[in-house]
Amino acid sequence: LALVRYGTVLRTQARLGEARKAIDEAVQVLGKMRDEGDQSETTLVGLALGISTQARIASSINDESGALAISARAVETIRPLATGPSPSAPLRRTFGEVMNMHGFLQARNRQEAAVASLEEARSAYRAIDELRMNDLASAAGFAESSSWLVQAYRQFGRNEEAKRAGREALDVAAKVLEKRPGHMQALRAQALTTSPLSALLSSEMRLAEALVTVETAQRAWREFVRLDPGNAISWGNLGVSNFIRANIEESMGRLDDAAATWRSTQALVERAPASLQIR
Numbered sequence: 001l002a003l004v005r006y007g008t009v010l011r012t013q014a015r016l017g018e019a020r021k022a023i024d025e026a027v028q029v030l031g032k033m034r035d036e037g038d039q040s041e042t043t044l045v046g047l048a049l050g051i052s053t054q055a056r057i058a059s060s061i062n063d064e065s066g067a068l069a070i071s072a073r074a075v076e077t078i079r080p081l082a083t084g085p086s087p088s089a090p091l092r093r094t095f096g097e098v099m100n101m102h103g104f105l106q107a108r109n110r111q112e113a114a115v116a117s118l119e120e121a122r123s124a125y126r127a128i129d130e131l132r133m134n135d136l137a138s139a140a141g142f143a144e145s146s147s148w149l150v151q152a153y154r155q156f157g158r159n160e161e162a163k164r165a166g167r168e169a170l171d172v173a174a175k176v177l178e179k180r181p182g183h184m185q186a187l188r189a190q191a192l193t194t195s196p197l198s199a200l201l202s203s204e205m206r207l208a209e210a211l212v213t214v215e216t217a218q219r220a221w222r223e224f225v226r227l228d229p230g231n232a233i234s235w236g237n238l239g240v241s242n243f244i245r246a247n248i249e250e251s252m253g254r255l256d257d258a259a260a261t262w263r264s265t266q267a268l269v270e271r272a273p274a275s276l277q278i279r
Helices: 002-012 014-034 042-058 063-081 088-106 114-130 136-155 157-179 185-205 207-227 232-251 255-271
Strands: none
Touching: 002 014, 002 042, 002 232, 014 042, 042 063, 042 088, 063 088, 088 114, 088 136, 114 136, 136 157, 136 185, 157 185, 185 207, 185 232, 207 232, 232 255
């Protein structure tokens, strides 16, 4: 279980070779335990998270179809327990995390099944305490699943549904951050939501509103990398929000501002840890 978490951290730091080594070892051990008859919740939770992280690593090297096949195995591993009678809160959270990744990968592979998977993830998180803010991890997980739902809906041209999911994500993320400022997953959800929403608003030529929205994304990503400067994934996402902002400024005719944003993006690249997403 420690190797699963360790490998997950290494992946966010773009240390993909080391991450794969740790995760593959963890999955081998946990898989052997499962195959020898260990059907305990702890073992299956660890195995599902390990396999899901293998999928994340495959996605990080742009093997999207391979990642999706791996992710499907993670879903198969955890679903029987998670959909059984009275699953525990940790089990529901794990199912939400695994389905969140699976829906993300389905969207990357342009499969409309992504929407159903992300709704399953949201349902798993919601069922823990009905978003009453007594379990902030589940609320933040709900917000993150909602943020990926925004991107899935937008990809399939369902813009009004994307906006609705965005409002839900931002409402829940704000409540988590009000209760615990600096909550990492809630910050991530806020940023993951406002970035595609700003692009959507820009496509509708609602440029002033788009600019305000992307500024929220930038603030959230800046705070995230301040708290976790080794997170190469989030540095990449901060760069994406800069691209969106510069394009909005160009569309508004604010060429000097757009040029400054592009220059700041180059400076950001120099500060970020090297990764496939950055360089």
